[in-house]
Amino acid sequence: METGDTDRRLPEMTATDSASATSQPSVRSMSMRPSALLVYTILIAGVLAVALLAATIGAAGIPLPRLAAALGLNIGHADPALLARDQLVLWSIRIPRIAIAGMIGGLLALSGAIMQGLFRNPLADPALVGVSSGGAFAAACAIVISDSAWGASFRFLQLELLPVAAFAGSLLTTTILYKIASREGRTSVAIFLLAGLAIAAIANAGIGLLVFVADDRQLRDITFWLLGSLSGATWPKAGMVAPVALLALLTIPLIARGLDVLVLGEAEAFHTGVDVERLKKISIVMISAMTGVAVSICGVIGFVGIVVPHLLRIVIGPGHRLLLPASVCLGAILLILADTIARTFAAPAEVPIGILTAAIGAPFFLFILLRQRALIGS
Numbered sequence: 001m002e003t004g005d006t007d008r009r010l011p012e013m014t015a016t017d018s019a020s021a022t023s024q025p026s027v028r029s030m031s032m033r034p035s036a037l038l039v040y041t042i043l044i045a046g047v048l049a050v051a052l053l054a055a056t057i058g059a060a061g062i063p064l065p066r067l068a069a070a071l072g073l074n075i076g077h078a079d080p081a082l083l084a085r086d087q088l089v090l091w092s093i094r095i096p097r098i099a100i101a102g103m104i105g106g107l108l109a110l111s112g113a114i115m116q117g118l119f120r121n122p123l124a125d126p127a128l129v130g131v132s133s134g135g136a137f138a139a140a141c142a143i144v145i146s147d148s149a150w151g152a153s154f155r156f157l158q159l160e161l162l163p164v165a166a167f168a169g170s171l172l173t174t175t176i177l178y179k180i181a182s183r184e185g186r187t188s189v190a191i192f193l194l195a196g197l198a199i200a201a202i203a204n205a206g207i208g209l210l211v212f213v214a215d216d217r218q219l220r221d222i223t224f225w226l227l228g229s230l231s232g233a234t235w236p237k238a239g240m241v242a243p244v245a246l247l248a249l250l251t252i253p254l255i256a257r258g259l260d261v262l263v264l265g266e267a268e269a270f271h272t273g274v275d276v277e278r279l280k281k282i283s284i285v286m287i288s289a290m291t292g293v294a295v296s297i298c299g300v301i302g303f304v305g306i307v308v309p310h311l312l313r314i315v316i317g318p319g320h321r322l323l324l325p326a327s328v329c330l331g332a333i334l335l336i337l338a339d340t341i342a343r344t345f346a347a348p349a350e351v352p353i354g355i356l357t358a359a360i361g362a363p364f365f366l367f368i369l370l371r372q373r374a375l376i377g378s
Contacts, residue, residue: 050340055090060089066082069086101230101338107290108290108304112124114259114287116309122368124306125302127305128306130198131174134174135292139166166295168292170287174291177192178284180195210222227299228298229353230297230339240296248328251282259283303365304357306361307361312326334357338360
């Protein structure tokens, strides 16, 4: 009885956050929020700045004058041999890696923002509640099966099989999670988190079983998914991520208003004209697609989806029309920076990028929990 009452109060508590604007501090904080144009300008400039920084830093450093020559500018002042080397590094290795890092960072941050709005739960994150683990388990199954004698007949489809398997695993995990956590049009936050932990444990147990039966080559590939890395970034893989990223951007205007209204509850959202079931289906499919393609390319990268939306809500507020596109930009910035650190911190070796995002995100997650406890206590 108490659990149900608590669950019913959660949307109201969230909705009244905006109502508390009648108090003087809230009015002051809202008036100090930057405009949408300023936010987009800063974020887009930030994406370009970190991409430029990542292009110049690495085991084969390319200073800015040589970078301009490698990009086709001021070629007459460059040494031909050095120019050929810089162009090879830049166009074959560094630019596709930067592009994939930016797109995947944006997709992970966007999936976290959508999941938090859909479940009305500020702690929702695809990696935290097992969606990424489900995608990784499906991808690990594809690795082991396609590399076995039984899967030899369709081994030529391995490049296409991995994202499809990861998407299917993420979709199945998200659907199961939603079915378990929702009852009579309401979503229980406690059941949502506990079910996510249980699903993640089941997926990790499956991955452990695959690790046990895998050979050395399969074991290396599975370890890649568990730790997360962008070392295998190529143009074909960037081409696999790009359609999902474009579709995600086109979907934002379709769901932003619905997520804003959904914070009041499903019944209230329905009475304001929002097709709640359609909103759920679009959101679940998009979360699964974005998480699945991210897992299929670079493995499990956690905490991007929980860190980025929270940082932006502090600055720009909870409105999804601005929050969702801004999450894409800030997620891209965060992952490009993390990948740059990962490949330069212990050069020539690479630190798995999943370790870096966890090292940053886990303390932030604890900070959110302590802040929530302080708000409840007050």
